[in-house]
Amino acid sequence: MMSYCSHHLLNSSCITGGVSAIPTTSLPASSVKFPQISTRGFGNRDCVSRRHNFQGKSTDADVETSEPSTSISVNNVNASSSGPSTSFLSLLCPLLKLFSGGDPSQQRNFTLEAATSSLASLARFAWGSKSVVGSSMNKEITSNFPMRLQLYEFEACPFCRRVREALTELDLSVEVYPCPKGSSRHREVVKRSGGKEQFPFLIDPNSGISMHESGDIVKYLFERYGGGRSPSTGLLESTLFTGWVPTLLRAGRGMTLWERSSPDPPPEKLELFSYENNAFARIVREALCELELPYILQNVGDGSCRNDLLFKASGSKEVPYFIDHNTGFQSGDYKMIISYLFQTYSVATM
Numbered sequence: 001m002m003s004y005c006s007h008h009l010l011n012s013s014c015i016t017g018g019v020s021a022i023p024t025t026s027l028p029a030s031s032v033k034f035p036q037i038s039t040r041g042f043g044n045r046d047c048v049s050r051r052h053n054f055q056g057k058s059t060d061a062d063v064e065t066s067e068p069s070t071s072i073s074v075n076n077v078n079a080s081s082s083g084p085s086t087s088f089l090s091l092l093c094p095l096l097k098l099f100s101g102g103d104p105s106q107q108r109n110f111t112l113e114a115a116t117s118s119l120a121s122l123a124r125f126a127w128g129s130k131s132v133v134g135s136s137m138n139k140e141i142t143s144n145f146p147m148r149l150q151l152y153e154f155e156a157c158p159f160c161r162r163v164r165e166a167l168t169e170l171d172l173s174v175e176v177y178p179c180p181k182g183s184s185r186h187r188e189v190v191k192r193s194g195g196k197e198q199f200p201f202l203i204d205p206n207s208g209i210s211m212h213e214s215g216d217i218v219k220y221l222f223e224r225y226g227g228g229r230s231p232s233t234g235l236l237e238s239t240l241f242t243g244w245v246p247t248l249l250r251a252g253r254g255m256t257l258w259e260r261s262s263p264d265p266p267p268e269k270l271e272l273f274s275y276e277n278n279a280f281a282r283i284v285r286e287a288l289c290e291l292e293l294p295y296i297l298q299n300v301g302d303g304s305c306r307n308d309l310l311f312k313a314s315g316s317k318e319v320p321y322f323i324d325h326n327t328g329f330q331s332g333d334y335k336m337i338i339s340y341l342f343q344t345y346s347v348a349t350m
């Protein structure tokens with residue numbers, strides 16, 4: 001039996017594929033293989049608040065099974081506020097909710113999906129596509145700050161996108177806690193820890209800092225994890241110009257909780273190799289968000305120090321690559337991944 005070691009950068013939390021029956025009803029018989037067969041190859045390749053009482057729990061060395069501690073100190077390092085332009089964008093999300101794209105579990109027109117997501121990638125130019133820190137520097141930074149960042153966000157939010165782009169560029173692996181509209185599990189944590197329901201919200205267990213405001217988060221991340229670099233040119237300003245375009249093109253996908261999503265997260269976190277501006281990885285992240293499934297986001301932009309890890313897991317360097325440590329399912333085919341997710345993590349099948 002094959003085992004997969006989630007040894008991201010440090011050591012391991014090895015999970016042996018060994019779970020049997022997962023309903024696969026509406027999938028073609030050949031399309032899902034459990035638990036140990038990698039389906040890569042079918043892929044689409046083209047593309048908180050007690051001060052000083054922080055309890056960081058997860059590290060790169062472990063794949064956490066529980067929700068993060070809520071007993072953390074709130075410390076917004078910069079209190080810069082949003083201007084009128086960002087306020088305008090904040091209004092866009094609720095507006096888009098009005099025409100968000102129907103039942104995400106239903107059969108989709110994948111040509112349209114791929115086209116709209118590819119256009120969304122074009123709109124974001126090169127942001128969120130490559131690592132801007134050298135891999136040796138990244139290894140050094142990671143060993144100095146071994147605990148994984150925790151990001152509370154939702155896929156369709158343009159401000160969250162800016163932070164995810166920075167994370168790809170800084171080659172950081174994070175725990176993502178999706179907070180789609182209509183959900184409460186992770187939103188409660190943000191409310192308790194940050195004092196308000198606003199996204200993105202970052203918790204850095206390495207420093208005990210948590211913060212709202214995407215611009216502040218990006219600056220903080222570059223300062224702390226970017227080896228002194230400033231945020232990439234245009235990254236901070238770009239949200240206003242094209243940050244909302246993917247949200248529009250994707251018709252609000254990755255914004256709202258799917259009504260039949262399972263009420264409880266799986267015991268082991270899911271794991272996704274992705275980079276922010278990959279058109280197919282975006283579609284998988286949207287599904288994870290709509291299902292409110294926490295996952296480890298292994299950013300593997302161009303030049304990432306995580307390429308070897310990805311290659312070990314999948315035999316290829318292409319993203320997306322998804323692993324469910326609960327069942328042993330793993331795949332590099334975005335269509336298969338989303339079918340799997342909506343079947344496995346719906347109320348009907350849990």
Ligand SMILES: N[C@@H](CCC(=O)N[C@@H](CS)C(=O)NCC(=O)O)C(=O)O
Pocket residue numbers: 081082086089090093157158159181197198199200212213214215
């Ligand atoms: N200035 C903030 C704006 C953040 C913001 O407005 N986020 C929206 C989503 S696009 C939000 O949290 N809305 C509340 C909600 O979704 O419940 C930032 O840059 O982070």
